[in-house]
Each structure stands twice: as C-alpha cells, then as structure tokens.
Amino acid sequence: STAAEKKRWTLNDFDIGKPLGKGKFGHVYLAREKMSKHIVALKVLFKSQLKQSQVEHQLRREVEIQSHLRHPNILRLYGYFYDQKRVYLILEYAAKGELYKELQNCKYFSERRAATYIASLARALIYCHGKHVIHRDIKPENLLVGAEGELKIADFGWSVHTFNRRRTMCGTLDYLPPEMVESVEHDANVDIWSLGILCYEFLYGVPPFEAKEHSDTYRRIVQVDLKFPSRPIVSSAAKDLISRMLVKDSSQRLPLHKVLEHQWIVQNADPSG
Numbered sequence: 220s221t222a223a224e225k226k227r228w229t230l231n232d233f234d235i236g237k238p239l240g241k242g243k244f245g246h247v248y249l250a251r252e253k254m255s256k257h258i259v260a261l262k263v264l265f266k267s268q269l270k271q272s273q274v275e276h277q278l279r280r281e282v283e284i285q286s287h288l289r290h291p292n293i294l295r296l297y298g299y300f301y302d303q304k305r306v307y308l309i310l311e312y313a314a315k316g317e318l319y320k321e322l323q324n325c326k327y328f329s330e331r332r333a334a335t336y337i338a339s340l341a342r343a344l345i346y347c348h349g350k351h352v353i354h355r356d357i358k359p360e361n362l363l364v365g366a367e368g369e370l371k372i373a374d375f376g377w378s379v380h381t382f383n384r385r386r387t388m389c390g391t392l393d394y395l396p397p398e399m400v401e402s403v404e405h406d407a408n409v410d411i412w413s414l415g416i417l418c419y420e421f422l423y424g425v426p427p428f429e430a431k432e433h434s435d436t437y438r439r440i441v442q443v444d445l446k447f448p449s450r451p452i453v454s455s456a457a458k459d460l461i462s463r464m465l466v467k468d469s470s471q472r473l474p475l476h477k478v479l480e481h482q483w484i485v486q487n488a489d490p491s492g
C-alpha cells in the first residue's frame with residue numbers, strides 16, 4: 220500500500236468544504252488535503268453511534284477489504300483516522316454525486332444509460348468476486364457518479380470475504396435475494412440478484428418487488444413475483460436479462476461474465492463504461 224495509507228492522518232491535515240451528503244451514521248464533507256491539495260470526501264462517523272449499533276467490526280472489515288480493491292468502478296477508501304469522538308473515512312470524491320438522486324430526477328434511465336451502468340457494475344463485481352469479496356448491499360444509495368459520468372460502487376460496510384459467509388440481515392429488504400431474506404447460506408450470487416433488481420429499477424424507476432408492507436415485499440421476493448409494467452416501454456432483451464438474474468435458485472442465476480455477453484448489454488452499453 221502507498222505512503223498515504225500508512226500515514227497517521229489528523230483533521231488538521233484537511234481543509235473542510237461543503238457537506239456532500241447525510242448518511243445514517245454521519246455526514247460526508249468535501250475536503251482538501253493541505254499539503255497535496257488533493258480533493259477527497261471525508262465521512263465523519265460518531266463512535267457513540269457505531270458502538271451503540273455494534274458495527275465497529277464491520278467498519279474494520281470495510282477498511283480492510285477496501286484497502287485491497289483497486290477498480291475504476293469502485294470508490295477508493297484511501298484510509299481512516301479517529302479522534303476522541305469520531306472516526307473519519309478518507310474517500311475518493313465522486314464529482315457527480317449520488318446516483319439515486321439522478322434516478323429520482325429523471326424517473327427512469329434510457330436503455331443505453333441503464334445498460335452502460337449495469338455493464339460497469341458487472342465488471343466491478345467480477346473484480347470483487349475474483350478477490351473473494353461479495354458486496355451484499357448493491358442499491359442506488361450506494362452508487363456514486365465520477366466526473367466523467369462513470370459509476371462507482373461505494374460503501375462496503377456490508378461486504379464480506381466469501382470464506383466466512385454470514386447470516387446477518389443487512390440493508391433494505393428490496394434488494395435482498397430469497398436466500399438472504401430466508402437467512403440461509405448465501406454466496407457471491409447474491410450480488411447477481413441485486414444487479415437484476417438494479418437493472419429493473421434503472422428502467423422502471425421502482426424496484427420489482429416493492430410493496431407497502433415489509434411482509435408483502437418479503438413474500439414477493441421469495442416467490443420471485445416478477446411483473447413488467449406496460450409503461451415505460453422496455454425492450455424484450457432487457458426483460459430477458461432481468462429474468463435470467465432474478466432466479467430463486469442462486470446457482471441458476473446468469474453468471475456475471477454472461478451478463479456482459481448478453482445481447483441487451485452488447486447492443487446498448489457504451490463500451491467506455
């Protein structure tokens with residue numbers, strides 16, 4: 220790892236700028252490292268809240284996992300430091316912000332834009348799985364957009380190394396595959412399911428199993444109650460790809476490298492990604 224990852228950073232090393240977003244555990248600020256003038260995002264977490272939620276081990280795992288990941292579609296976590304009350308994550312700054320805000324603004328994405336994002340995500344997940352890391356929490360809130368419009372997966376707070384698969388419930392229900400909702404053993408194929416959920420939400424503006432009550436969402440997930448609305452009009456190729464990822468039996472889900480070879484991706488994704 221680089222010198223930057225070894226250094227003992229303190230808040231004095233940074234000029235703090237505007238708030239970028241408000242997370243569950245703390246706020247994110249634009250910041251500039253004084254010596255290098257390098258622009259970063261600084262996520263501030265309160266130790267009291269981390270302790271209260273007993274997630275300190277997850278945070279340590281995130282920092283450990285992220286320190287080994289280098290991919291254009293994965294937001295870098297350069298390092299962390301802490302003081303009396305807070306833990307600070309030093310993150311790559313994604314200049315075009317949070318993808319879910321973009322999705323809210325334009326309701327749903329074009330097939331070309333959706334396919335380009337899905338292809339980027341598939342490549343990032345192939346890279347993660349190759350390192351025995353599953354993200355487990357792929358959803359619009361964890362996707363950011365870089366200065367060139369490229370997608371960046373962020374927040375590995377729920378990721379794990381596959382050899383110690385865990386059964387804890389994590390993230391919102393909408394994106395969880397049947398095996399996690401039924402809290403049985405799960406593997407890297409959980410991320411393929413979430414990719415299918417995302418592909419549907421990019422094209423229709425809502426996740427496929429959304430329901431008023433948690434219990435209804437749960438039932439729709441375990442029954443894979445997949446319906447495609449008549450509006451907006453979506454190509455049959457896109458529906459075919461979604462149907463091959465949202466399969467209850469995780470071993471039968473389309474493998475990520477096959478996602479990249481699917482005709483809808485080949486015909487619609489921008490190769491630069």
Ligand SMILES: Nc1ncnc(NCCc2cnc(NC(=O)Nc3cccc(C(F)(F)F)c3)s2)c1Br
Binds near residue numbers: 376
């Ligand atoms: N424009 C932007 N450019 C860059 N970043 C931005 N926002 C921050 C995105 C994040 C990346 N990584 C994260 N990681 C965590 O939050 N981890 C986390 C937090 C609490 C508890 C835990 C745990 F303890 F539960 F694991 C783990 S948030 C924005 Br907006």
